[in-house]
Amino acid sequence: MSILIERPPPHGGRLEERVVHDPELGRKLIKGCPTFDIKATLDDSGTPVRNVYREIMSICYGFFSPVDGSMHKAEVDRILKERRLLNDWVFPYPLVFDISEEDLKNLGVGVGDRVCLKLKGKPFAILDIDEIWRIDNPEEFATKVFGTPEANPEVVQEPFDKKMPGWVIYKSLNRVVLAGKFRIINEPTLLPPFDKFWFPPVKSRQEYDRRGWRTVINHQTRNVPHIGHEFLMKDAGYTGDMEPCHGIQVNAIIGVKRPGDYPDEAIIEGHAAVNEGGYIKPERHIVTFTLWDMRYGNPLESMLHGIIRQNMGCTHHMFGRDHAAVGEYYEMFATQTLWSKGIPSYGFPASINDVPYGLQIRPQNMKEFWYCPVCNEIAYSECCGHTKEKQKFSGSFVRGMVAEGLFPPKVIFRPEVYKVIVKWWKEFGYPFCNAKYVKEKEKRLEVDLPDM
Amino acid sequence: MAKSIAVLLDDKRIGAVKGSDLEGKIEQMFGGQLSCFIVEMDDAKAKQVMDAFDTARVDSRGFITDVPIAFNRVIFEEIARTKSLGAEAVDGVLARVDEIQKAAAKEKEFLPCPEF
Ligand SMILES: [Zn+2]
Secondary structure (H helix, E strand, O other): OOOOOOOOOOOOOOOOOOEOOOHHHHHHHHOOOOEEEOOEEEOOOOOEEEEHHHHHHHHHOOOOOOOOEEOOHHHHHHHHHHOEOOOOOEOOOOOOEEEOHHHHHHHOOOOOOEEEEEEOOEEEEEEEEEEEEEOOOHHHHHHHHHOOOOOOOOOEOOOOOOOOHHHHHHHOOOOEEEEEEEEEOOOOEEOOOOHHHOOOHHHHHHHHHHHOOOOEEEEEEOOOOOHHHHHHHHHHOOOEOOOEOOEEEEEEEEOOOOOOOOOHHHHHHHHHHHHHOOOOOOOOEEEEEEEOOOOOOOHHHHHHHHHHHHHHOOOEEEEOOOOOOOOOOEOOOHHHHHHHOOOHHHOOOOOOOOOOOOOOOEEEEOOOEEEEOOOOEEEEOOOOOOOOOOEEOOHHHHHHHHHOOOOOOOOOOOHHHHHHHHHHHHHHOOOOOOHHHHHHHHHHOOEEOOOO | OOEEEEEEEOHHHHHHOOOOHHHHHOEEEHHHOEEEEEEEEOHHHHHHHHHHOOOOEEOOOOEEEOOOHHHHHHHHHHHHHHOOOOHHHHHHHHOOHHHHHHHHHHHOOOOOOOOO
């Protein structure tokens, strides 16, 4: 018997790579096609909540393999029923290219046509339409995507509503879906500070090889790391096989966030500051990101996280309580339930590692870290017995201290990490995401496109 | 159950209460790396605070959190003025709710960046 854990294959068996690198070929592919300018999805107040360009990037660069385009109606129906693609592989969310009836009329396209999708005024991708279908009622659709307390009693505690960003995204979709495969025909340039951290699955697997990493544990983040996060990463990193995991990967989700979250620029550079400061040395640690407007779907989001990181080549994935959660919609340990025993109402009578066409990345379900003045260290809740004396790293406590402009003690933030928060605070006039930041970000996005 | 608020203290705030009785009431958090005052109030006063600020919530330890930044500034001023960590300080804050709400409205767009 071998106890060594090997890198898992991509979800679905092979990585999607749907990017044309030759500009000449790109020009040929869009010759004569109608063009469409990609628009942000807006909520009722006109605030951007999603930009489909992020999904096109994540599909075409293989993060979401084996998904290769905007989904057909039958595929979406199957996902809503049993969270599987038509080829049987598990997948949590419908991904669709949606437009309004008016835009469809102006475009004048039908099945069999190719559309050139433009971003920032320049050609970006093509969509080969092989079905046009309609979302009858976006609000009902949004509810079906996440579930209800009645239909999913194991994990859903409260009905989803307008305070749930993912529900708002699906509710705000246009009704017409152009389904078909995407291809990026004009390769975008990632903008700083994101460019250094761009490791699509093919490249991340090469990078692990270059570093000699067989086992890699992923940390999901939408946060600037405080010391509690750092110890979670370090301690979860002891998981592995006969050795602790060779690599600790941070994969940040970059896209529209909730007010009160940190700006994406601070998140990614904050994590980099952990390795630049030597707290987890760069040889063991890699900071990366995925473009995605977070749905905050707790167990469903964790499934997507597993898919992304398995595609990147990770062997393990950390999951805490309230993983990718907002509010009290989901039960606190819903994600850990999905990975330990499954959630039958979502279509998984067993862990999604143990169902056919499931995931191979291994979950590392973690409890919490706190500061213990008796142990005099950052302690793991399942080790430290000083539950009365413990001091938790509550997110709102830490955010409050930051907002007041107090320099946090080293036991809360590494000074290098805090300086990153201040750097972007100066730039945006605000330490957290607010409506102004979200609107500015929507104009700038994370990429530029070359002239064609 | 009575509710509490932790008022964090940096060197400047500690300097402002130096020599007073308050100095002996400074509490230490995170192994002495962070100082604070704990202000306590009864449920009736806590309800007034919760009603005045819609972001405020009570955490699992009975601490009121997520109040505006201006609230934290004003409560420190009232502690320093009244030399109290009890009802007098909270009353001082409640008398200044309008002022705090005005300042809080601006906090959604702008917070001054600290210089170090
Ligand atoms: Zn302890």
